[in-house]
Amino acid sequence: MPTSNSNRVGLIISNTDSIRVFLSGAATNTNLSDELRHKSSDLLSQSDVPYEPLRALWFASDPSTRPELNRLFSDTRFVFSSPKPREKSEELKARLKKLEEIAERKAYQELVKDITPNRDVAEPFSSYKDQLGFGLHVIVTMFTGYLVGYAAFRALFNHSPAMNAAGGILGLVGAMFVETFLFIIRSSNADADKTTSRKKPKFASSTIKKNQ
Structure with missing residues (x-):
């Protein structure tokens, strides 16, 4: 599933119910640092979460209370960022514009070839x-x-x-x-x-x- 947010780096996954339950518990877990609890609160409200901070939260949590990884990441899907559109150079733009004008001119000549005078009539003694x-x-x-x-x-x-x-x-x-x-x-x-x-x-x- 592509997303337009190109500022994110690394692996991005969708936020599922099992991940939200884990993040909700981590946000109130006093055994975690304030930074990790704040990070859990921030990730809880997002529809897509990066894998790296989620992995850090899982490793920092108590093994007896944290869910298994396969259950935590069940029903998740990868979220891919849309690449930034490639900008055309000025030289390429000028060339494309010239080719477009040539194509339009040829199309116009083909359209009016039956109603325009023939310019190929040779003049006597023209050379x-x-x-x-x-x-x-x-x-x-x-x-x-x-x-x-x-x-x-x-x-x-x-x-x-x-x-x-x-x-x-x-x-x-x-x-x-x-x-x-x-x-x-x-x-x-x-x-x-x-x-x-x-x-x-x-x-x-x-x-x-x-x-x-």
């Missing part, structure tokens, strides 16, 4: 690698257009240098138009993906409200 690749692609396309136009005009106009150069420039301009057209298509597709990802949460939110 240096994409920009460099696009620039090289434009240069190669324009150079290819120039060569195609130059070769075509050279075959048509009988190796005229001026017309060959004009054909190359025309092919270069055509390649620029093609690349611009492809860039517009890619940008439109990216904007369409963004619009779809933004409209989808609203639909999900309205569906949730209807279900509620």
Whole structure:
């Protein structure tokens, strides 16, 4: 049986009728010292008594009048003191608070994942690698257009240098138009993906409200 009194040390036992009878007799026993008689009176009013002073009283009592130990401690039970709660360090408190905040944030994100916009939509040319690749692609396309136009005009106009150069420039301009057209298509597709990802949460939110 646990008790909240943590000031007691040593073995604690419950105060039974046989112990109370013994303590009552010891409190009025003139053969005992005043200290032991006062101790007996104090223990008599308690619901739990420590074993050490009770044992001292038993040994100091007259063997002819004191009860046997097995009869004295019959029906008794041990009383255990509750340990003092362990205090958490400030570092542990801060760590637990941080973990609690992370858990709450994850739980919130899991709760609203169907009604929040998707932030993973990639922006076109958002990285240096994409920009460099696009620039090289434009240069190669324009150079290819120039060569195609130059070769075509050279075959048509009988190796005229001026017309060959004009054909190359025309092919270069055509390649620029093609690349611009492809860039517009890619940008439109990216904007369409963004619009779809933004409209989808609203639909999900309205569906949730209807279900509620």
